[in-house]
Amino acid sequence: MATKTYPETTPEVDALVAEVIARVADRWTMEVLEALTQGGTMRFTRIGEAIPGVSQKMLTQTLRQMERDGLVIRTVHPVIPPHVDYELTPLGFELSEAFCGVWMWAEKNCKVVAKARARFDGRAR
Amino acid sequence: MATKTYPETTPEVDALVAEVIARVADRWTMEVLEALTQGGTMRFTRIGEAIPGVSQKMLTQTLRQMERDGLVIRTVHPVIPPHVDYELTPLGFELSEAFCGVWMWAEKNCKVVAKARARFDGRAR
DNA sequence: CTGCATCCGAAATGATACTG
């Protein structure tokens, strides 16, 4: 954006980028990224506890997609009861760092946004 | 994330941050951000042309939300046919810069992700 | 404990038609 300067992007690559962005910008994906970044290697249930509001189904689904995309490593310890660890790959960690800026923006400006909304909604009437 | 160190965050603020992140990390929001960052002040139709696959409905909706959140300014010129300009606010521009890292990550790694998927899908069978 | 399968209602989105 401000400093991005890519001379040549084919339509196919653009589409792929858009698709990856759409996937990665998913709400739960971002929260999992955050949880694993802060918590290191974590078990399934602990990740769920770290993310308020996520259902087991969405968590499973999100972790699977992230595994498929090469963002996390899933390690199954063949014991009873099951023990499954998740951790970020280097690729996932890079993404997490990339999102860092967005996170800080949100934490810094969430109240500014709240005020903008209040003003907008006030004008609307 | 990697460098984030916020000592105190109340649950209410966390929820607000999560909400703002979820809103702002929307696929179309990011694409509009990208378009306006690169194109400066743009008209409705031109933004739509710059974003492959967006429907008129989603574009309208996204721009309204962004206006409400204080990310863009919408200027209506009262002429016939209508002429409406959109441009980023300073807040919107800041967000755009924050997203820069994610865009670069995606452009740099979209093929890596594609390969990871292929490998995963191969193992699946 | 982890997580898959299924069902079902709710919400998001796309297509289309219409308007100032």
Added chain:
DNA sequence: CAGTATCATTTCGGATGCAG
């Protein structure tokens, strides 16, 4: 040109039950 309104469809997401 820049929307709004409506309808059809898809997708999302939660709840539940079951399995290894």
